[in-house]
Amino acid sequence: MNISELRHTMRARRADFPILDSTINGKPLVYLDNGASTQRPLAVVEAERHYALTTHANVHRGVHTLSQRATDAYEGARERVRRFINARSSDEVIFTKGTTESINLIAQTFGRLLTAGDEIVISHLEHHANIVPWQMLRESHGVILKVIPMTERGELDLNAAAALITERTKLLAVTMISNALGTIVPVHDLIRMARAKGVPVLLDAAQAIGHQPIDVQALDCDFLAFSAHKLYGPDGLGVLYGKRDRLNALPPWQGGGDMILSVSFEKTIYNELPYRLEAGTPHMSGAVGLAAAIDYVEGLGFERILPWEQHLLALATQRLSAIPKLRILGTAARKASVLSFVIDGIHPHDIGTILNEEGVAIRTGHHCAQPAIDYFKVPATARASFAFYNTEDEVEALAVAIEKTIALFE
Amino acid sequence: MDLKNLYREVILDHNKNPRNTGALPPPALIAQGHNPLCGDQLIISCKVHDDRLDEVRFEGTGCAISTASASLMTEAVKGKTVAEIEDLYNAVHHLLTHAQSEAPAALGKLAALSGVAEYPARVKCATLAWHTLRQALSGENSTIKTE
Numbered sequence: 001m002n003i004s005e006l007r008h009t010m011r012a013r014r015a016d017f018p019i020l021d022s023t024i025n026g027k028p029l030v031y032l033d034n035g036a037s038t039q040r041p042l043a044v045v046e047a048e049r050h051y052a053l054t055t056h057a058n059v060h061r062g063v064h065t066l067s068q069r070a071t072d073a074y075e076g077a078r079e080r081v082r083r084f085i086n087a088r089s090s091d092e093v094i095f096t097k098g099t100t101e102s103i104n105l106i107a108q109t110f111g112r113l114l115t116a117g118d119e120i121v122i123s124h125l126e127h128h129a130n131i132v133p134w135q136m137l138r139e140s141h142g143v144i145l146k147v148i149p150m151t152e153r154g155e156l157d158l159n160a161a162a163a164l165i166t167e168r169t170k171l172l173a174v175t176m177i178s179n180a181l182g183t184i185v186p187v188h189d190l191i192r193m194a195r196a197k198g199v200p201v202l203l204d205a206a207q208a209i210g211h212q213p214i215d216v217q218a219l220d221c222d223f224l225a226f227s228a229h230k231l232y233g234p235d236g237l238g239v240l241y242g243k244r245d246r247l248n249a250l251p252p253w254q255g256g257g258d259m260i261l262s263v264s265f266e267k268t269i270y271n272e273l274p275y276r277l278e279a280g281t282p283h284m285s286g287a288v289g290l291a292a293a294i295d296y297v298e299g300l301g302f303e304r305i306l307p308w309e310q311h312l313l314a315l316a317t318q319r320l321s322a323i324p325k326l327r328i329l330g331t332a333a334r335k336a337s338v339l340s341f342v343i344d345g346i347h348p349h350d351i352g353t354i355l356n357e358e359g360v361a362i363r364t365g366h367h368c369a370q371p372a373i374d375y376f377k378v379p380a381t382a383r384a385s386f387a388f389y390n391t392e393d394e395v396e397a398l399a400v401a402i403e404k405t406i407a408l409f410e
Numbered sequence: 411m412d413l414k415n416l417y418r419e420v421i422l423d424h425n426k427n428p429r430n431t432g433a434l435p436p437p438a439l440i441a442q443g444h445n446p447l448c449g450d451q452l453i454i455s456c457k458v459h460d461d462r463l464d465e466v467r468f469e470g471t472g473c474a475i476s477t478a479s480a481s482l483m484t485e486a487v488k489g490k491t492v493a494e495i496e497d498l499y500n501a502v503h504h505l506l507t508h509a510q511s512e513a514p515a516a517l518g519k520l521a522a523l524s525g526v527a528e529y530p531a532r533v534k535c536a537t538l539a540w541h542t543l544r545q546a547l548s549g550e551n552s553t554i555k556t557e
Contacts, residue, residue, distance in 0.1 A: 345426075347473035349448050350417075353529060357413050366449055379449035379471050408417055409425075409474070 006308045007392070013300065014389050016041040027359030030394045035179050035338050035385030036363050038210060038232045040293070047292035048234060048285045055288075058281055060258055070284055077287035078274070084294045085224065086215040087241055091273040094247070095282050098238035099206040100129040102225030103173070105240055105277065106202055107133035109250040110171065116142030118170040121161075121199075124150040124375065125178040125185065128368045130204045134173065148174070150375060154181040154330035162193055169199045176208035180369035180383070181330025182313075182338030184208075191220055200246065206230055210387070211309060211336045213302045222246045228286060232387075233293030237286030240277070247273050254279040305388045309337040312386045312395055319399045325406060329376050337386035340367075343402070346409050348380040354408060355382075358401035416529060417474065420482070420522035425474040430484035432467045439549060443470075443542030445534060450476050454542045461491050463547075468539060475523075475532050480539035482520050492547055499540050506533050 001009070014020050017039045022029040031039065051073060057066035059074045075090070082090040096102045111133075114120075120134050124147055137143050146169075148161040156174075165172060172194045176187050187203060194201045200222040205214060209226040216224055223242045229235040242250075252259060252270050256279035261269040270276050297305070316339050320326055325344040343351060352364035363383045366373045373381060384398055433440075434455040443452040452470035456463055466488055468480045483502075487495050498517075505513055506526050513521035526536045 347448075347471075347476075349473040349532070349535065350475070353416070353532060354413060365447060379451070408413065409422065 001304060001307070003307075003311055006304060006311070009300075009304060010308050010388055011391060014391075016043065016296075017389055018042065020389060024359040024361070025357050027357075028397075030358075030360040030390075030397045032384040032386060032390065032394065032398060033361045033363050034210075034387035034390075035207060035230075035367075035383060037229045037235065038387055039389070040232055040234065040289075041296050043296050044233055044289045044292045048289040051285045051288040056285070059284055060275070073288050074282065074284045077291035080291040080294050081239055084214075084298070085239075085241055086217050088217065089244060092241055092244050092247065094240040094242065094274050094277045095287055096225075096238045096240050097236060097283075098227040098229070099204060099225045100238075102223075102238050102240035103129055103202070103204065104133045105253050106171075106173075106223055106225075106242075106250075107137055109253050109277075110200075110246075111137040111141065111143070112251055114141050114143050114170055117144065117168070119144045119146055119166070119168045121146045121148060121164050121169050121172045121174075123148040123156050123161075123174050123185070125154070125156065125181065125183060125372050126173075126175055126369065127179055127204065127206065128370070129206075130173055130175060131371070143170070144168075147371075150372070153332050154178065154183045154372070155332045156183075156185055156190075158186065158189055161190060165190075165193045165197055165199055167197055169194070169197060171202060172199050173202040173204070175204040175206070176214075177211065177336045177338075178330065178369070178372060179207045179338070180367040180372045180381070181332070181340050182335040182385075183330055183332040184334040184336055186334075187219065187221075195220070207336060207338070210297070210305075211302075212306060216241050228290040228293060231290070231293050232296060234283075234286045234289040237283045237290055239290075244273065247277065250277070253277055256280045258282075300388065308388050309386055312390055312392070313337040313339065315392060316384065316386070316395045316398065319395060320402065323399065323402060323406070326402065329373075329378070329381055338383060339385070340381040340383045342376075342378050342381050343406060346405060348382040350409070351382045351402070351405055354405040355398070355401045358397070358404065360398055360401045362398075415525035416532075418522045418525065420519055421474060421478040424478035424481040428468075428477055428481040430467050430481065430488075431469055433469055434465055434467050438465075439546040441542045441546035443538045443545070445472075445476070445538050448473060448476070448535065450535065450538055452476070452480060452538055452542050454480075454539065454546050456543065456546055458492065458547065461493075463487055463490055463492070463495060466543070468542075472538070473532075473535050475526060475535040476538050479523060479536040482522070483539045483543065486518065486520055487543065495543070495547070499544060502540060503537065506536050 055069045059071040202223040205226040210231045228237040259279040329340045348364040438455040440455045450472035456466040509527040
């Protein structure tokens with residue numbers, strides 16, 4: 001598909017997202033905060049509604065019809081996720097509350113088996129969700145946290161990574177795409193380094209999941225975490241993928257219903273995967289919504305999503321670079337559709353407020369990735385992040401609103 | 411809402427050319443304010459003599475609202491007693507949190523902050539300097555946070 005066909009296709013898709021028709025402060029909404037959360041298409045809302053109106057009961061419990069229907073819907077969603085990320089088996093797909101919970105699950109199970117002096121390698125680009133759980137493990141278990149440094153462009157220093165990943169490393173936990181800067185991390189190279197030393201790998205796919213196809217077998221990662229709400233699905237639901245052997249080796253996490261086979265006061269026998277790691281009643285309608293979101297995204301196809309988002313990123317980079325006083329942070333050779341910037345003399349919060357007045361929604365602050373922002377010696381940045389439903393006109397609206405902001409402060 | 415109501419000339423001026431910046435040499439009452447959400451950092455140092463604020467300075471980084479509010483505050487509180495400053499704080503707080511309220515004449519230039527009330531997410535930017543000053547006046551040198 002050429003750009004003009006893509007432009008036409010994506011514009012038509014906007015009708016599937018009624019929220020994009022909103023007006024904010026009397027101006028058409030220009031939603032450029034997709035890195036924080038994407039909007040939901042009608043198909044997802046309808047799937048959740050249909051579930052609530054026709055299917056809902058508790059899963060894995062009843063002999064009655066609705067319980068069976070709910071179980072089928074929930075397990076169907078698990079299978080849909082399996083196909084989407086190409087896991088070998090659906091019991092390698094664990095539903096969680098989100099990426100953060102997925103990573104914490106690993107930190108509190110896999111991590112519990114570590115001892116003082118064991119090393120965990122992360123990177124300078126990580127979201128707080130892939131920093132703090134390991135720091136907690138440092139406090140409780142005395143593990144050593146090593147950080148792959150980044151460069152001025154916002155890329156990881158792979159030579160340094162090669163030196164940091166050693167036989168002492170018990171886990172490499174890295175993001176696939178930096179949420180703050182947009183850097184696409186060369187995880188294939190990092191995984192190869194880890195494999196050579198026998199080190200298991202956890203990938204934070206929170207930003208990546210909606211922007212590129214992911215094949216966990218081709219990646220050969222051991223664990224992978226993502227959230228539904230960054231994939232045009234519902235909030236409050238995420239996934240932890242793990243290779244079956246790896247998951248089976250984890251001690252139980254939360255205790256409760258569904259994760260057991262039998263309980264007496266003397267002894268509890270734990271359930272099999274995936275239930276062993278899903279204590280309590282899960283987010284069933286959320287899982288159904290996620291399955292619908294995956295259908296939607298695959299129906300559109302990454303072969304369309306990727307080139308259009310890259311087109312918007314290139315356009316925005318070119319347009320914003322031409323604005324005097326504006327500086328783009330994160331200039332990696334390979335970037336996802338995230339544009340972080342600062343303007344001389346104007347605090348990002350003022351930029352965010354003034355842009356909102358023009359209907360333009362962006363994120364301002366440290367994006368829960370303080371180390372990556374601190375690197376540039378700024379307290380915060382403004383960040384525009386694009387999804388496939390964004391348009392060239394919206395890139396222009398962003399640029400014009402930024403120019404207005406600068407004019408106001410002159 | 412009108413942006414010009416939030417970013418008035420007075421605000422833009424005090425953001426560009428903040429008054430009373432820097433730090434007072436010891437002995438001074440000092441407090442640090444931090445807004446973790448924005449990353450705003452503010453240090454206020456002041457000297458009190460006979461219950462009256464003789465001198466006050468601020469330094470740090472923040473948005474236009476936070477910087478202008480700190481600058482305007484230092485001008486407004488200089489020479490006032492601790493009790494008068496507390497009254498002024500209460501009046502400013504009311505102004506910042508009640509949209510469309512008429513600014514009392516006693517507020518003087520601080521009335522320029524009235525537009526903030528239309529932007530609830532920005533109230534904490536405008537109050538950071540005041541919370542930090544009150545902390546400094548309390549004599550407990552420490553970090554305070556607004557969120």
